[in-house]
Amino acid sequence: MAKGKPKNAFYAQSGGVTAVINASACGVLETARKYPKKIGKVYAGRNGIIGALTEDLIDTSKESVAAIKALRHTPSGAFGSCRYKLKSLEQNKREYDRLIEVFKAHDIGYFFYNGGGDSADTCLKVSQLSETLGYPIQAIHVPKTVDNDLPITDNCPGFGSVAKYIAVSTREASFDVASMAKTSTKVFILEVMGRHAGWIAAAGGLASTQDTEIPIVILFPEVSFDKAKFLATVDANVKKYGYCTVVVSEGVKSPDGKFLADQGLKDAFGHAQLGGVAPVVASIIKEGLGLKYHWGVADYLQRAARHIASKSDVDQAYAMGKAAVELAVKGKNSVMPTVERVSSKPYKWKVGVAPLNKVANVEKMMPKDFITDDGFGITAKCRTYLEPLIQGEDYPPYKNGMPQYVRLKNVAAKKKLGEFKL
Missing domain, CATH: 3.40.50.460 (Phosphofructokinase domain)
Incomplete structure (x- = not known):
């Protein structure tokens, strides 16, 4: 990213939400606030990529430190999600032109997309805007999917x-x-x-x-x-x-x-x-x-x-959001932070990184040696893989017997452009 006034960032959640996707949002937002010389405001897309296309941006700088922190223990998607997949540039150049128009209007140079396989594909396409349409944008995918089917990463937050x-x-x-x-x-x-x-x-x-x-x-x-x-x-x-x-x-x-x-x-x-x-x-x-x-x-x-989230999962979800920002400020583009398993017993892991062109549109299936020969059970090898992922409890705060989750203000950023129909 060029020197001078720091570029703003765009963050959005995509696809089916999880119990810990907001922990990743917390990781992105808290970490971005630690780099004021690199990253200006972080705008969140209301309802995912649709928020970018319709210029329905949420100004996360309006949220308190306490509210952002509370995202770590709040389920679902705090900014709203969507199931909307960008077509190829050849099929729908209009949408890409619109993205650039919105990014320019709000001085956005970073794009963080939190989702699964289809989201990785969208993020990859956005990362290519620099080459194809001449707009400098760093796109980092933040992994999330309950299906656990993203490749390269040992497992997926959620x-x-x-x-x-x-x-x-x-x-x-x-x-x-x-x-x-x-x-x-x-x-x-x-x-x-x-x-x-x-x-x-x-x-x-x-x-x-x-x-x-x-x-x-x-x-x-x-x-x-x-x-x-x-x-x-x-x-x-x-x-x-x-x-x-x-x-x-x-x-x-x-x-x-x-x-x-x-x-x-x-x-x-x-x-x-x-x-x-x-x-x-x-x-x-x-x-x-x-x-x-x-x-x-x-x-x-x-x-x-x-209420019954795995502590391993919460920690990894936050770490992926944090790592995405750190990769961006280091100048990385078209990548995804990953979970790398170091050992299963005791369970140890570290943050890795994968190129998006190796992630998008690739599904990770259950290995054959994880399923018993009769096809109706899991093997010892599968159990060794799974057990660390459910370890630990990370209970949210409770009040009068009910978990206390945060509802953000989600203040809309002022629009600068005309309407756009999807």
């Missing part, structure tokens, strides 16, 4: 807390169904997120340990659903233990490659709109085995559960 929630919920629900199994429910089905990668479903396997054995069947997106084999496994568990718990990923597919839960709808990114696989599996169990069941869908609960 995942550890979801994994902890699912592991705990699976154990607690299993205790419940076990107590009722003699005369009532025999099977409990828990539906979790995960379109193509079964990382979240795998976390359900952590509920069963040597000292607390639980019969758990996991249905991964990476393993084609075998109805007969599945029913036989559930039946065997019920006969042996009296009950069985099933953790099913929303992205489980039938042998013909179709999602079991495909509703025929699409989301804003053009992906199949999933949800509702638990009742599908429940009906298969009822028809095939005649067993009484209950099912639940973790849905937003799993990614909003800040």
Whole structure:
């Protein structure tokens, strides 16, 4: 960045939010305030990249030190998120011209985009504005996704807390169904997120340990659903233990490659709109085995559960935001800070860095050696990988029995340009 008056920064949150994405926002904002000679104001995009396109910018300098600090223990997206993917420059030059127009009007030279795979792609495209359209911008991607499917980084901020929630919920629900199994429910089905990668479903396997054995069947997106084999496994568990718990990923597919839960709808990114696989599996169990069941869908609960967030996850989310700013002030562009695992026992990690062109549009699936040979469980290697990510508690402050979360003022910056229709 050229010498002189410090350039302002733009920060935005994208895609599905997490219990710790605001911790990354806290890391960005607190760190940026430590470099007043390098970074001027930090504007946040209201509802992600849409905020940049519509010039709906939030002036974070209006927020107190205490409010910014409280973001670390507040779930969801403090500035609003969106599912909006920029098309290529060739397909929609109009949007890129608009971004430059907004960046120029507000003297923005830094772009921090906090999200998953599609967000990494958007960030990569923005980072190329310097070369293609001659506007100096440093774009740094801040990793976030409950799906844990970003490449290169050992794990993704947001995942550890979801994994902890699912592991705990699976154990607690299993205790419940076990107590009722003699005369009532025999099977409990828990539906979790995960379109193509079964990382979240795998976390359900952590509920069963040597000292607390639980019969758990996991249905991964990476393993084609075998109805007969599945029913036989559930039946065997019920006969042996009296009950069985099933953790099913929303992205489980039938042998013909179709999602079991495909509703025929699409989301804003053009992906199949999933949800509702638990009742599908429940009906298969009822028809095939005649067993009484209950099912639940973790849905937003799993990614909003800040009250049971993993301390490892909170620390890493903050560290990624902090590192993004430090990379920017060092002149880096088109990169993403990463989590590098140094050791699993004891758990140690450090901050690394990855080029965005190696991150964007690449999904990290569950390795084959993380899934047991029968396709229904996690291996010891997977457990070694997962367990450190759910370690530690980082409770938010409570008042009258309820967690105290911050609501920012989100004062809008004065607009300088005309309207822009998406």
